[in-house]
């Protein structure tokens with residue numbers, strides 16, 4: 001990534017040329033939309049090639065929007081838009097919500113409570129391989145609902161790796177375990193709004209349009225679905241990598257320097273309870289999200305140093321993504337893309353299914369958050385008066401892009417252990433992606449048919 | 459990769475021995491410290507304060523580091539993992555090559571001062 005390699009320079013020039021070319025070729029569009037289309041194309045190009053870190057691309061796109069659609073717009077014969085349009089998204093309520101989630105996760109891991117939880121369950125799994133696999137996938141999914149998918153996978157792979165290395169090289173059980181962990185981490189993220197950044201992008205874009213999806217609503221849509229998709233993934237993994245091993249157990253005798261268990265768990269459960277009961281007290285989830293930080297800071301469990309170590313790059317990435325979404329909406333580019341891309345009279349349900357497959361496909365090749373940022377602003381414009389179903393479904397399907405080692409950080413971490421081959425990951429990952437999208441679209445359709453007004457509080 | 463920097467084997471200032479014993483001290487909330495003792499004569503040789511630790515299994519050490527991380531790019535995570543492991547083995551090889559090349563310096567502090 002570092003340095004000015006020839007490849008990076010050439011790709012950079014290609015990206016700029018593509019953006020300029022798009023501007024020149026889209027002469028029939030209004031000037032603002034032409035500018036926005038150029039920025040959009042450059043952003044997509046940079047996200048696919050990753051010649052600069054993806055959060056830098058997100059900030060660059062917000063910067064270009066503010067510059068070229070702001071005062072710069074007059075040079076292109078368009079009315080300028082206020083810069084605040086592109087900077088306010090960095091303080092979207094969903095950024096505050098994610099920040100709160102990051103603080104919770106940080107304090108958990110700093111006090112080794114994550115590893116303690118993991119070992120506590122592992123020690124009770126017995127020695128039947130299928131129970132151990134299901135248990136490990138279950139722990140991984142539950143942890144990744146609240147923590148980063150990356151950190152969860154790192155903990156689980158590190159825990160399981162010594163035992164897996166003790167198996168015959170290339171054994172099916174080793175493959176099942178080393179694929180089950182990253183896939184469970186990817187899937188676990190769909191269950192809560194803070195589980196993974198694409199969820200935040202969906203919520204942020206909905207918030208920009210005046211729709212609030214409560215934490216509870218998201219979990220009604222996401223949690224049962226997560227359980228079903230996880231069980232299906234377990235079934236597929238077990239079926240694809242049948243093992244002849246009859247006994248497999250993990251030795252978990254790690255000493256954890258755990259501390260502050262009482263206050264951390266109390267704060268965690270209180271926060272989650274407040275998140276889930278907002279229908280009763282009407283305190284927005286972003287406001288509740290600051291409770292852990294305040295409590296932990298006062299209790300001396302969250303220092304300035306901890307604050308510096310928060311993943312600001314991810315928050316900037318989400319903010320930049322929302323800024324890009326604001327630009328696409330405000331310039332009318334989203335409506336234009338929708339006009340050309342989707343034939344009128346195409347059934348709404350079909351559109352949702354189409355977008356869901358599309359996003360899972362592109363998220364296989366690029367960052368999930370970047371994929372969500374590219375697709376969701378268009379999806380939200382398409383869904384008219386009731387964008388909830390579309391947005392939640394498509395955002396969830398982003399997490400299903402997992403057929404390649406580079407699809408997600410959890411995949412990359414598991415692959416790096418050298419216990420699995422990319423063809424194993426592809427076979428199982430592609431199958432899981434397709435089945436999961438079908439199940440998700442069907443589940444969401446069912447949910448929204450039964451409770452049509454469920455998610456809407458505008 | 460070109461060789462740069464310096465490297466030397468730590469030795470006891472009392473008896474010149476290069477056989478060392480490490481006492482690793484972990485205290486919650488503090489940096490981990492390693493106290494080095496001469497395995498031949500038992501003299502205190504040095505103290506190191508650790509910022510990161512890599513074991514004989516660098517990938518597991520990488521996983522320990524990732525425990526507190528968030529990432530949003532599979533490609534970048536993959537590269538970082540490979541780079542971490544390669545750098546450990548490459549660094550180990552370089553350190554040994556440099557020891558073979560360099561003239562003996564009396565005290566480790568002398569090369570530490572030079573590189574700061």
Ligand SMILES: [Zn+2]
Nearest residue numbers: 470473496499
């Ligand atoms: Zn000695």
